[in-house]
Amino acid sequence: MHLEVDNLTKAFPRRGGSLLALQNINLHVETGEFVCVVGASGSGKSTFLRLIAGLEMPTKGEILVDGVSVKGPAPDRGxxxxxxxxxxxxxxxxxxxxxxxxxxxxxxxxxxxxxxxxxxxxxxxxxxxxxxxxxxxxxxxxxxxxxxxxxPKILLMDEPFGALDVQTKEVMQQFLLQIWDQTGTSILMITHDVEEAVFLSQRIYMLTARPGTVQEEIILDLPKERSDYLRRSAKFLDYKYYIMGKLRSDENVPLAV
Incomplete structure (x- = not known):
């Protein structure tokens, strides 16, 4: 499985012009990867995922799954x-x-x-x-x-644990990692929770404030086995606070930790 997002731009029409939500997004997900996209509210994360799911159409750019352009919803994307x-x-x-x-x-x-x-x-x-x-x-x-x-070839997840309490959320994060390990399904997940992104994923894309664009891609050098002890490790905390610092400097708004 290869997901390729190539120079993706999305603008919504409005009176007197248009609202540019996403601009020149470039991103990829490979077979069996767990990738997260983080950004504060209003950075276009949900719109981005809806575009990949085929629920919205891009203004410019292209989304391809195994070389086939996304034109709408399909079973290859859950x-x-x-x-x-x-x-x-x-x-x-x-x-x-x-x-x-x-x-x-x-x-x-x-x-x-x-x-x-x-x-x-x-x-x-x-x-x-x-x-x-x-x-x-x-x-x-x-x-x-x-x-x-x-x-599906890839599972798309739109802040799936955002409505859960902290304890249930952490249980579900461990559960998701278990499912990912058992099925080998590629996962692309968006979240505003930086700690969640670091805990779950292998790579993280950071989106800027509107219009959302990729500020940085981070490859996480963490063990595949993720435990609660990892959350307290120096390397984990370095990633967490580095990402939070970058996003806050761009957004100037609080992020979930």
Whole structure:
């Protein structure tokens, strides 16, 4: 899998002109990588991810997955949003299998894939439950299972843990790393939480304030095995405060730590 973002620019029309949200973004993600994009609110992070998902079209530039230009949503890109986006009238299993059903996957194969991914996310016993019966962390596990069930080439995540409390958020971060290790799926995740980005990813792209553009790419020299002890290590803290300093000098606004 190779995701290439080439000179991506996005402007939104408005009265008297246009609002330039993103300008000349260049970025890539390779097979099996975990990459994060960080920036404060208003830097265009969510717009950027929606463009890669095919939910918005660029004003200029191009997005390619394995050399094929993105023209709209497709199964090669799975999407996980912050607010779960589960169908409240569907069971957990039905939510996970919804994308497969849209793709015309047979009922038997669909049931097998749903069972497999529910086991991966540790929710097999909740297959018949409704979303309202689940905690926030469990709902997000369902959303991740639904995205993975379609076997995308890359998983796109839009601040997936932003609505969770601190303790649940840290549990979900460890869970996501476990899923990433088990499936080998490429992940591109946006977040305003610098510590989260350093803890999870192998590379980080920092976006400037509007219009968002890549300020710097950082390759993290940290062990693949990430534990809570790592958060207190000197190297981890150096990365964290370096990135926060760069972003704050550009944004002049507070960032989550």
């Amino acid at each position: 999407m996980v949003f912050q607010n779960y986006t589960l169908y409240p009238w569907m069971s957990v299993a039905e939510n996970v299998g919804f994308g497969l059903k849209l793709q015309g996957v047979s009922r038997r194969q669909r049931e097998q894939q749903v069972a497999y991914y529910l086991e991966i996310v540790g929710l097999s016993e909740f297959a018949r439950s409704l979303p309202r019966e689940l905690s926030g962390g469990m709902k997000q596990r369902v959303a991740i299972a639904r995205a993975l069930a379609c076997q």
